[in-house]
Amino acid sequence: MVHTAQYLAYGLRLRVLKPHVPEVSLARRERRRCHGGRRGVPEPHRGADEPARAALPHQPARRAERRAAAQVDRHHGLPVRVGQVVNIKAKVNRAFNSSMEVCGVGIQVASEDLCSEKQWNVCKALATFVAHRELSKVKLKQTTPQTEEEKTEHSVAAERRRMRLLYADTIKDLLANCVIQDDLESRDCSCMVPAERTRVESVELVLPPHANHQGNTFGGQIMAWMENVATIAASRLCRAHPTLKTIEMFHFRGPSQVGDRLVLKAIVNNAFKHSMEVGVCVEAYRQGAETQRRHINSAFMTFVVLDADDQPRTLPWIRPQPGDGERRYREASARKKIRLDRKYIVSCKQTEMPISVPWDPSNQVYLSYNNVSSLKMLVTKDNWVLSSEINQVRLYTLEDDKFLSFHMEMLVQVETIQAFLLLSDLLRRPEWDKHYRSVELVQQVDEDDAIYHVISPALGGDAKPQDFVILASRRKPCDNGDPYVIALRSVTLPTHPETPAYRRGETLCSGFCFWREGDQLTKVSYYNQATPGFLNYVTTNVAGLSSEFYTTVKACEQFLLDNRSDLAPSLQTL
DSSP: OHHHHHHHHHHTTGGGGOTTOHHHHHHHHHHHHHHTTOOSOOOTTSSOSSOSOOOOOOOOOHHHHTTOOOOEEEEEOSOOOTTOEEEEEOOEEEEOSSEEEEOTTOOEEEEEOTTTOOEEEEEEEEEEEEOEETTEEOOOOOOOOOSHHHHHHHHHHHHHHHHHHTHHHHHHHHHHHOOOOOOGGGSOGGGOEEGGGGOEEEEEEOOGGGBOTTSBBOHHHHHHHHHHHHHHHHHHHHSSOOEEEEEEEEEEOSOOBTTOEEEEEEEEEEEOSSOEEEEEEEEEEOTTTOSSOEEEEEEEEEEEOBOTTSOBOOOOOEEOOTTHHHHHHHHHHHHHHHHHHHHHHTOGGGGSSOSSEEOOGGGHHHHHHHHHHHHHHHHTOSOOEEEEEETTEEEEEEEOSSOEEEEEEEEESSOHHHHHHHHHOGGGGGGTOTTOSEEEEEEEOSSSEEEEEEEEOOOTTOSSOEEEEEEEEEEOOSSTTOOEEEEEEEEEOTTSOOOTTSEEOOOSSEEEEEEEEETTEEEEEEEEEEOHHHHHHHHHHHTTSOOHHHHHHHHHHHHHHHHTTOOOGGGTTO
């Protein structure tokens, strides 16, 4: 692994700290020119509507891996500057028959300032290598995990590999079965930018300083050139200095050598609320020796534009060209959904805590307290990101290391207490929420807590409908400014075990909050921490591939308006 670690260091451009290296100096000057002197990017979970999992290119050892599709997931931390020390740790998580994943928790890159003795994380990455010897693949020796962390990463690596192999089919299925929904109502459509205006093409000549001892171009050098053209394309959309946030699906399809001309092409595929995706491809040819160009590299880069407070700015809408432009536009939305899925479905931390806790009179107080406090803690988080806004219905997302959460918000012309009482009665929820086919009151614990059995129709390709056993905890405000709260979480009951007729669903933390905004005006907010069984549906809506969230919220609004004077007698005493 010594050679691999040394090689990865170059792939991560550790030499950026050495100004005298020609090819890296060029990349540094380009980044300073395009980024306004800013080095690095902010923490991935602060203010951007894109997940912070990405792909970083690594040039395989050419004789050993020249036909490999090297793919790495990476997210950035704090920046690194000249004169600071970079520490890199790499290990093989798992070896498959002919490929290996390097460093599952990331090719961990940390930095330190020798003067101040401060240390910080720079980035984490995942890399996939394929070993070749001459014209055949090398069968790899399997790794044996020892520690609990290694066993976890060993298991997760298999799921990541499966997702990589199914990536193309996943894109096709999303495009075939989903309809793109745009939040154009919240954008200034007068600022539409034709996608063709962002197109950039550049030609680079591979010189000896750009290549290794075998004459093959360094992967870090190719990435630097690709980043330069992508930054220019992004700048043409936003008319500002964009910051590179993530890179994904970086593939080495073939090598290039000294003397090759590399044609780099970039164009903005799609612009979301706060981020844009730029597609980049690289073709190689040898002057006078080849009649056709060789496609050797491709990647998708995500950029954001930060304001003075390091918060992402709203971007102009992109107008795709007919044909291939529209295809790239739709595929960018599908990739956004896949990024969300990939980050949370394979997260090993999701299994660290139980979702459905057994209900028992002995833990009634604890569960009720935990139910409400979990929702309140979710509500008070300060890093919610506005993903879309359609007709004054807002969709926010929140990403952390464990879950993807979403939050729907609207204003309704109804008294706050009326909205609270109406939505507190889960028996009436099927009247406006198609996800609740039927609801049965299992146990009225006390005046503030009740347990329900909910039947939900099948989602996506599921053959069976779902059922949930839910604890609903309702609270009035304790003080001025506090919201009314309806908190929901899954529990298990001996009287309602899992049955073959249904697939048991679970919710960890979800519910409503109500704030009084004025006479006959209430802000209604719904929160949900997406569990694995519900995640595919959530990310489809977050990525703009479905409008079911919006439709459900508008149905809830109409239900409140139609029934504001018709409250259930059993709820009058709440």
